Amino acid sequence: TETDNIKKMATDQALETIRNRIDEFGVSEPDIRIQGDNRILLQLPGIKDPERAKDLIGKTAQLTFQIVDDDADVNSAINGTPPVGDEILYQNKYNSTSGTSTKIPFLIKKRVLLDGSLLTDARVEFDQFQQPQIGIEFNRKGARIFDRVTGENIHKRLAIVLDKSVYSAPVIQDRIAGGKARITGSFTLNEAKDLAIALRAGSLPAPVEIIEERTVGPTLGADSVRMGLISMIVGGLLVILFMLIYYKGAGLIADLALIINIILIGGGLAAFQATLTLPGIAGIILTIGMAVDANVIIYERIREEIRSGRTALAAVVAGFERATLTILDANVTTFIAALVLYQFGTGPIKGFAVTLCLGIIASLFTALVLSKTIFIFILKNKQTSKLSI
Numbered sequence: 565t566e567t568d569n570i571k572k573m574a575t576d577q578a579l580e581t582i583r584n585r586i587d588e589f590g591v592s593e594p595d596i597r598i599q600g601d602n603r604i605l606l607q608l609p610g611i612k613d614p615e616r617a618k619d620l621i622g623k624t625a626q627l628t629f630q631i632v633d634d635d636a637d638v639n640s641a642i643n644g645t646p647p648v649g650d651e652i653l654y655q656n657k658y659n660s661t662s663g664t665s666t667k668i669p670f671l672i673k674k675r676v677l678l679d680g681s682l683l684t685d686a687r688v689e690f691d692q693f694q695q696p697q698i699g700i701e702f703n704r705k706g707a708r709i710f711d712r713v714t715g716e717n718i719h720k721r722l723a724i725v726l727d728k729s730v731y732s733a734p735v736i737q738d739r740i741a742g743g744k745a746r747i748t749g750s751f752t753l754n755e756a757k758d759l760a761i762a763l764r765a766g767s768l769p770a771p772v773e774i775i776e777e778r779t780v781g782p783t784l785g786a787d788s789v790r791m792g793l794i795s796m797i798v799g800g801l802l803v804i805l806f807m808l809i810y811y812k813g814a815g816l817i818a819d820l821a822l823i824i825n826i827i828l829i830g831g832g833l834a835a836f837q838a839t840l841t842l843p844g845i846a847g848i849i850l851t852i853g854m855a856v857d858a859n860v861i862i863y864e865r866i867r868e869e870i871r872s873g874r875t876a877l878a879a880v881v882a883g884f885e886r887a888t889l890t891i892l893d894a895n896v897t898t899f900i901a902a903l904v905l906y907q908f909g910t911g912p913i914k915g916f917a918v919t920l921c922l923g924i925i926a927s928l929f930t931a932l933v934l935s936k937t938i939f940i941f942i943l944k945n946k947q948t949s950k951l952s953i
Contacts, residue, residue, distance in 0.1 A: 571602060578772065579604055582621055583910065584765035603775075614777070616754065622772050625727065625762035627680030627700075629713065631673045632721035632733050638671040649674055653723070655730040658750035665750075670730050672723050677713045682706030686763035688756045691748070696756035698747040700763065707743025715739035726759075792845040799849060800826070803856050811863050813952025817938050818859040821930040825855050828926040829919070836918065843916035851923025854895065858931035862887040863953055876951035877943045884936045891931060899924045 575598055583596050586608065595607035611617055636647045646652055651674050654667040685701040702710055714722070714736050723733040724747050731749045751759070804822065807815035829848055838844060866883030874882060899921060906917035943951070 568601075575602055575604065581765050582606065582772075586617065586620065587914075604772075616758065618774055618777075620758045620762060622774060623727065623758070623762045625680070625759075625765075627683070627763060628676045628725045629678040629710075630676055630723050630725055631717055632723050633671045633673050634721060636671055638669050641671050642669055646671060653725060653728060653730050655733070656750070668730075670723060670733060672725065672730070677722075678702075678706060678709050680763060682709070683763055686760045688753070688760050689746070695748075696751045696753050697749075698751075698756055698760050698763070700745050700747060702743035702745075704743075707741070710743055710745070711739060711741050788842060792842050796845055796849050796852075800852055803852060807856065807859070811859075811953055814863055814866075814939075817935055817942075818856070818863070820938070821859070821935045822852065822855055824934060825851070825923070825926045825930045828929070829922050832922040832926070833919065838915070838918075841912065841915060843912040844919045847916045847919030847923060850920060851927055854898070854924065855927040855931060857894070858887075858891045858927060859935065861890055862931065862935070866951070866953055870951065870953070877940070879951065880936070880939045880943060884932065884939075888932055891928070895924050895928055 579596055579598060582604065583594070586606075587594050595605070597605050599605045606621070608617060633647065633650050636650065638652070641647065641650065641652055650671050653670050653672050655670060656665050657668055658665045682702050682705055683700055684703045684706075685699075687699050689697050689699040691697055717736050718738065719735065721733045721735050724731045724745070726747070731747050747759075800822070804819045807818045807822075809815070811818065826848065829851060833844065862883055865887045866879050869879035869882045870876070902917045902920040902924065906914055906921070909917060
C-alpha cells in the first residue's frame with residue numbers, strides 16, 4: 565500500500581542520514597541495518613561518549629527560515645490564541661554567569677520561506693568573541709531564494725528555526741546575495757560540531773526514538789584487528805629486510821622513509837578520529853607496497869645512471885628526475901580511483917578510500933621529497949663519492 569511505501573522510504577532515508585552523521589568519512593565502520601519495518605539496528609565500535617552519539621542520532625535537524633510577526637503582540641498570543649497563520653516558538657538563552665537558561669517567546673509566521681534541504685555546506689566558525697557559530701551555504705537554487713526572501717523583507721526579522729526552536733532572529737538590513745548565512749546561539753564547541761554534522765548529513769524524515777541500548781565487549785572484532793595488525797607488521801618487516809639486503813645503504817633510507825610514511829598515515833587517521841578497522845589496515849598495507857614500488861623505480865634509475873658513468877650526486881638527482889613522472893602517473897591514477905570509491909562508496913569502502921588517499925599523499929612526500937633530501941644531504945657531507953646501492 566501507499567502508506568507502507570512511505571514508511572519504507574522514510575526508514576531507508578533515516579538509515580542513510582544516520583550513517584552520514586556518525587561516519588562522515590567512512591573510517592568508524594559502524595554496523596547499520598534495518599530490522600523489521602520501522603527499526604534500525606546501530607552498532608558503534610570504539611565509541612567513548614554514548615550520550616553525545618544518541619543526541620546526534622536523534623536530532624531531527626529540520627532547519628527552516630521564517631519571518632517573525634512583529635505586527636501582533638506575542639504576550640497576547642501566549643495568553644490567548646495566536647493569529648491565523650502564526651505559531652509561538654521559543655529561543656533558549658543560556659546565561660553562563662548564573663548557569664540558568666530562559667525561554668524567550670517569538671511569534672513566527674508558519675509559512676516556511678527556505679529550508680535546509682537546499683544546504684550544500686555547514687561548518688563551525690568563530691565570532692569576534694571566539695564563540696562557536698555555524699556557517700551555512702546554500703546551493704544555487706537556495707541562494708536565489710535567500711536573495712529574494714531577504715530583498716522582500718528588509719527591516720523585518722528572519723527567524724532561523726531548528727527543530728521548532730528559534731536559534732536567532734536577526735533584522736534583515738539589506739538584500740543578502742551569495743547564499744551564505746550564520747546560525748548563532750549559546751553553543752559549546754561539541755554542540756556546534758554535532759549540529760554542523762547533522763545539517764550536512766540532512767534532516768531525518770521523522771523523529772527517531774531510541775528503544776534499547778547495550779554495551780558489549782569487542783572480543784571478536786579485537787581478534788580480527790589483532791590478526792590484521794600482525795599481518796601488517798610481518799609484511800612491513802619483510803619489506804624492510806628486503807630493501808636492506810637488495811639496496812644496502814640506500815635501502816636504509818627507503819626503510820626510514822617507509823616508517824615516516826606509516827607515522828604520517830597514523831597522524832592523518834587520528835585527525836579524522838578514525839577507528840582502526842580491517843579496511844583501514846588493508847589500505848595501509850597497500851600503501852606500504854606502493855611506497856616500496858616508488859623506491860624501487862627510483863633506485864633502479866639511479867643504478868642505471870651510475871653504470872653510465874655519472875657521479876653519485878649527479879646519478880641521484882637524475883634518477884629522481886626521471887622516475888618522478890612514472891611514480892606520479894601510477895599514484896595519481898590510484899588516487900583518482902580512491903576518490904571514486906569515496907564518492908560512491910559507503911561505510912568500510914569509504915574508509916578504505918580515505919586511508920588509501922592519505923597513504924598516497926604520504927608516499928609521494930616520503931619518496932619524492934624526503935628520500936631525495938636525505939640522499940643529497942648525505943652525499944654533500946660525505947668524503948667518498950661512492951654510493952651504497
